Amino acid sequence: MAESSFLACIDAVYAAGLDPELWPEALGQVSEVTASVGALLIPVFPAEAIPLVVSERLEEANRDYGAGWAQYDSRVLASHRLALRPGLLVTDTALFTPEEIARDPFYQDFLRRHGLGLGAYRLIPDGTGALASVSLMRGFGCGTFDGDELLRVDRLSGHLARALGVNARLAEARRLAGTLAEAIEHLGTGLILLDDRGCARFVNASAHRLLGDGLDLSRDRHPVAHMPTERPRLAALLAAALSGQPTGPLLLARPQGAPLHLDAVPIHGRGAAADTLSATAGTRHAIMLLLRDTARSGPASTVDQLRQLGLSLAEARVADLIGQGQSPADAADALAVGMATVRTHLKAINLKLGLSRQGELVALVMRLAGWTRPDRP
Incomplete structure (x- = not known):
């Protein structure tokens, strides 16, 4: 699969x-880049979160x-028995044995009649407390997803x-404010x-209310971090979003108090919302920088902050232990899981956080731990 197809998706x-x-x-393109014949986006909690x-x-x-x-x-x-959690990617072969699939009417009658085979599923948290599931279906007789396809998922x-x-x-802002222009202005998120x-x-x-403490705009209106150590991280976040390959949210340290949660979302495509935002930004290739004050919800644990950065709960627990200096073997013992599970989580952690060495994870966790201490000025 060409990288251009993935970026278009x-x-x-x-x-x-x-x-x-x-x-x-969009789901049609997700299907294409993951070698599936179709995809579904299903509301999980609350049921009315999305159609x-x-x-x-x-x-x-x-x-x-x-x-x-x-x-x-x-x-x-089977998913309930497995206690499917946000961030956990599950395939049908993890839910059932080949023998169970071969005698299951749902697979052999329903799915087969529609030309469908094995599936892969993942719970997606939207950052507002709601959960959705993305489900991908292979064609009948095409086998299960391979490693590269699951990596794309x-x-x-x-x-x-x-x-x-x-x-x-x-949607919430528009419900309260009316027009899209009013919604953008009165959005609870910066x-x-x-x-x-x-x-x-x-x-x-x-x-506007969040600027001036940790983040501000320079004379030429470019976002700039107050703390010199945070400026390369902010620059990397914005550069990735402008290139169309966002790397994920970051927690931006501030001289005082809890960090700012930042995310950069590209504005692409068509539609009234994209047109309004692009017109406001004066370009078709703009980005939204979303800001949230983590202090509003009180001091968060290191695990909670790692989850804010996009890790699942299991991944955040592994990252927290490794970041405190424990070895992967010690982390596996502490969490009562196998080494293979810890290695899988570490691979996902590095991918989601853009890390390449264990020392970078240790530095990140030490920074987060500093924000959770009650004696922090």
């Missing part, structure tokens, strides 16, 4: 983040599913989470629109 996901009507098209979204290839199967087959879906009960998960988070925040040079073209009221 990311663009489609962010376009859907601004205009939910584009989700079916069910189905890529075009699965529409007929979805109608059949809703007409009666849902009660025979053995995957639901893993890479896409953070982008899906950000796009769903933008959906949720804009929002700065940056043009393709990284220059701020619009700052909403919530962002």
Whole structure:
């Protein structure tokens, strides 16, 4: 698969983040880059968090599913037994043995009749407390997903989470404010629109209140961190977003108090929301810099802060222990899991946080631990 196809898929996901009507098209591209025949975006909690979204290839199967087959879906009960958690990527081969699949009516009657085979599933938190599930289906007889395909699912998960988070925040703001322009201004999350040079073209009221403590705008309107050690990290976040390859949120240290939670979301695609935001930013290749004050929810544990950076709970626990200087073997013993599990989590941690060495993880955890101490000035 060409990297250009993967980047086009990311663009489609962010376009859907601004205009939910584009989700079916985005899921179609997700299917293509993961070698699946279709994808679904399913609300998990609360049930009304998002509407069910189905890529075009699965529409007929979805109608059949809703007409009666849902009660025979053995995957639901198996997922509950497995205690499926946000961030955990599960395949059908992890839920059932080949023998169980071979005699299961749901697989052999329903899925087979629609030309569908094995699936992969992941819970996606949107950053507002809601959960959705992305489900990918292989064609019948195509076997299970290979390592590269699952890695693409893993890479896409953070982008899906950000796009769903933008959906949720804009929907709530529009419900309270009315028009999109009013919603942007009164959004509870701080929002700065940056043009393709990284220059701020619009700052909403919530962002204005957060500027001046840890983050500010320079004379030429570029975001700048107050602490010199944080400036390369902020620059990397913005550069990645402007290039169309966002690296994920970061916690920006401040001279006083808890850090700022920052995320940079590219504005791509079409639709009323994208058009309004692009017009405000003065370019079709803008980004939204989203700001949140972590102090509002009180001091957070290191594990909680790692989860704010996009890690699952299991990954955050492993990262916390390794960051405190424990070896992978010690972490496995402390968490009562196998070494293979710890290695898998470390691979995901490095990918999500953009780390390449264990020393970088230790430095990050030490910084986060400093923010959780009650004696911090």
